[in-house]
Amino acid sequence: MKILLLSDIHANFSALEACIEAFSGVSFDAICNCGDSIVYGPFPNQTLHWLEANNVYSIIGNTDKKIIKLLKGKSFKKPKKEEKRVMYTWTAEQLDTSAKKYLLSLGESLTFTMTDHHIALFHGSPDHPNEFLFPDTSIQRFKELAAIYSFNIVITGHSHMPYHKEISNTHFINPGSVGRMFDSDPSASCAVLTLYNKTIQVKLHRIPYPVEQTIESLKKNNLPEIYQLMYRLGRKLN
Numbered sequence: 295m296k297i298l299l300l301s302d303i304h305a306n307f308s309a310l311e312a313c314i315e316a317f318s319g320v321s322f323d324a325i326c327n328c329g330d331s332i333v334y335g336p337f338p339n340q341t342l343h344w345l346e347a348n349n350v351y352s353i354i355g356n357t358d359k360k361i362i363k364l365l366k367g368k369s370f371k372k373p374k375k376e377e378k379r380v381m382y383t384w385t386a387e388q389l390d391t392s393a394k395k396y397l398l399s400l401g402e403s404l405t406f407t408m409t410d411h412h413i414a415l416f417h418g419s420p421d422h423p424n425e426f427l428f429p430d431t432s433i434q435r436f437k438e439l440a441a442i443y444s445f446n447i448v449i450t451g452h453s454h455m456p457y458h459k460e461i462s463n464t465h466f467i468n469p470g471s472v473g474r475m476f477d478s479d480p481s482a483s484c485a486v487l488t489l490y491n492k493t494i495q496v497k498l499h500r501i502p503y504p505v506e507q508t509i510e511s512l513k514k515n516n517l518p519e520i521y522q523l524m525y526r527l528g529r530k531l532n
Contacts, residue, residue: 295409296320299469299485301328301417301451302355305335305385306473306525308511309482310344312503313472317486324408326487328451328469329355329417332397334521335473336511338385342393354400355417355452356424361386365394375532377518384517405445409489414445418452427468429457440464447487447494456483458496465494480505480528 332338364386419425440462456470470483
């Protein structure tokens, strides 16, 4: 079985499309998405529509949660930076009825079984949706998480840093960010998980996409210029 792993699309549908096109000849048994599907990119409706139309195993992340708050008439204290708040309010205003309904239907985590493998999706970590798990996070922390939870495959996002680690019989996988990488390489990041009986294989991918298409849409919608530079450089600047 082959599973496409996505996370942190951040409404960058141009990058998502590039990932899908890169695997056009591959038949996936499932697609998983670990949240932060919207905010900061200019294509929130297209992104959510695609996730729903393709029956993606999907959860919400911290940026999605803030949009849900706005949709429910609530406010938030953070982020305080004006350019970030503009992106949140603009995104909430753009969502159409079906995109809102889909977003509101998603949970913070998801578990399922495939070929006797127990798979769990979290945004940050099994312990907390805002915990960052990086490639250099201590092995002890991964051991603690493996001891608490009985999943043999744990897929997370949030840190925008791709990795695959097998620790204490648990495979921890972060596919990186489809739409907003921070390592000075703007190309999209995703992963392919292959399950064959008890064998687990993970391949991390970086896929170039038409960055200027995303930047032009940001310009067209009069969104903060700092995001144009961020996408072009593949760096976090605020």
